[in-house]
Amino acid sequence: MAASFQAAIKKMLKAADQAKTPAAKGKAFEDLACYLFESIPGISISHRNALNIFESEEIDVAFWMSRIRRG
Secondary structure, three states: OHHHHHHHHHHHHHHHOOOOHHHHHHHHHHHHHHHHHHOOOOEEEEEEEEEOOOOOOOEEEEEEEOOOOOO
């Protein structure tokens, strides 16, 4: 793993560890998950914190996977 990639992960884990509220901790882990998945070729975030039509359920992160040869 590249040093900058590891440093970014450590920084996000530290932010989660130092979060003052459960919501802040969840957001920090959500950011980390997005960072990790987006490092995979062909994967991108399609939505974050999307509510259903009734606004009764939330999807924290939705990913899109493009079909690419090296993905």
